[in-house]
Amino acid sequence: MLDNRNIIAKNVAAMLHDGDFVNLGVGIPTLVGSYIPEGTTVLLHGENGIIGQDKIAGRAFDNDTEWEKAHSKELTTSKEGHKDLCNAGNEYVTLIPGGCCFDSSISFAMARGGHLDATVLGALQVDKHGNLANWAVPGKSVNGMGGAMDLVSGAKKVIVAMEHCSKNGESKIVDECTMPLTAIGCVSVIVTELCVIEFLDGEPTVTAMAPGLTRDELLAKTDTALSFAENIGVMAVE
Amino acid sequence: MESKVIDVKTAIDKVKSGDTVLVGGFGGSGAAFTLLHELEKRDLTNLTSVSEDGGYANAKLKNACPGLLDKGIITHIKVSFLGSNATVHSNINKGTLTYELIPQGTLAERLRAAGSGIAGFYTPTGVGTVVEEGKERRTIDGKEYIFEKAFHGDIALVKCFRADTMGNAVFKYSAMNFNPLMAMAAKMVILEAEEIVEPGEIEADQVQLPGVFVDHVVQSMEV
Structure with a gap:
């Protein structure tokens, strides 16, 4: 049995198709990459200006001067890693053959312009209208929205990957978001460790549930009304 | 045609207190650290910096220039992400740094x-959020947008891998990020290059930032 975060990641990965261009946000979304099946190529977009992230080669600016010297100038390629090749989380990465790099305006043209098949990101709250809050907690120091507002404003599919409840046990799926919004009505699917909720005709609709969970148990943990699809799938948890 | 190459001190002499400085880089990757370190030594104040994030001043990162904030040279930043950058947060908490997201x-x-000479644009980003406050909203073809104005700077400090003496530039991988955009938007552009070559050594179809956007080229001291 996988832990909650990995259950979520595995079920998100099952929604991606061979050849999809996908942006994975920080947190649980970064785990999605390891559940993409063999033989399926998902092209990972980094908003700092890369497509086709392959492996993590190390954390940038860890003062690993030897590595940087050996991966500078034209000594190495994107296949081997380079001191000037990072993802949006500041990790040195390698690219798959066919990966490419571009400036930040092109990177967000891809996002806003509807060229990404999916963007997967974490959330603090999602409400019944598909509104997303994921960048600021009132009363806490603010980090900034980064690229999140742009990434959800144009992707063909916005997948929220989050645990069903907060650390205090409060439902993160609510009637109305109380935290500052990232975007309105943008969420296509929510994947938690308990269920998959798709917004069908604007209605939050459960389309899959964790094995053994009853509808009443799910509703008791959710602070908004949910519809149930005719056929409810069973989430993978192993 | 005269070479655009100048030394780093002459380049940074062009920055004045109160200027809006556009700084390339993403989490420090691709930032013009040779220029920024020289700026950090100067007796300037009230600069506004515009950058993706404050990574160039993050004391935890290699090459960074925390003095730009700690010495009060930069007193206002416009960024998309403050992150877990202790240098930025400590200056905000002390009240010596203000910010706009x-x-x-x-x-x-x-x-x-x-x-590009465009006054602004309508974008779906930020509709219905705090970003919309004070901005015009417009429905176009049934979709909601807000109006965002173009943004100019006085001086851009940008970094590339290779430049020729005319300022034509090539970037390496993700170190490109905001650098070409910062260069487009500033009245004066100083380009730091790891390698400086003669015109013609960069093949015409490999140029990523045409020299028309660049005023001065400085040799980078980075490894």
């Missing part, structure tokens, strides 16, 4: 628009 794609496009 701008969605990252909107920031990129506002710079691109400025450099």
Whole structure:
């Protein structure tokens, strides 16, 4: 049995198709990459200006001067890693053959312009209208929205990957978001460790549930009304 | 044609107190650290910096220039992400640094628009959020947008891998990020290059930032 975060990641990965261009946000979304099946190529977009992230080669600016010297100038390629090749989380990465790099305006043209098949990101709250809050907690120091507002404003599919409840046990799926919004009505699917909720005709609709969970148990943990699809799938948890 | 190459001190002499400085880089990757370190030594104040994030001043990162904030040279930043950058947060908490948050794609496009002679644009980013406050909303073909204005700077400090003496530039991988956009949007552009070559050594179809956007070229001291 996988832990909650990995259950979520595995079920998100099952929604991606061979050849999809996908942006994975920080947190649980970064785990999605390891559940993409063999033989399926998902092209990972980094908003700092890369497509086709392959492996993590190390954390940038860890003062690993030897590595940087050996991966500078034209000594190495994107296949081997380079001191000037990072993802949006500041990790040195390698690219798959066919990966490419571009400036930040092109990177967000891809996002806003509807060229990404999916963007997967974490959330603090999602409400019944598909509104997303994921960048600021009132009363806490603010980090900034980064690229999140742009990434959800144009992707063909916005997948929220989050645990069903907060650390205090409060439902993160609510009637109305109380935290500052990232975007309105943008969420296509929510994947938690308990269920998959798709917004069908604007209605939050459960389309899959964790094995053994009853509808009443799910509703008791959710602070908004949910519809149930005719056929409810069973989430993978192993 | 005269070479655009000048030394780093002459380059940074061009920055004045109160200027809006556009700084390339993403989490420090691709930032013009040779220029920034020289700026950090200067007796300047009240600069506004515009960048993706404050990584160039993050004391935890290699090469960074925390003095730009700690010495009060930069007193206002416009960024999309403050992150877990202790240097930035400590200066905000002390009250010596103020900030404005701008969605990252909107920031990129506002710079691109400025450099392209476009007054602004309608974008779906930020509709229904705090970003919309004080901005015009318009429905176009049934979709909601807000108006974002172009954004100019006084001086851009940008970094590339290779430049020729005419300022034509090539970037390495993701170190490109905001650098070409910052260069487009500033009245004066100083380009730091790891390698400086003669015109013609960069093949015409490999140039990523044409020299028309660049005023001065400085040799980078980075490894």
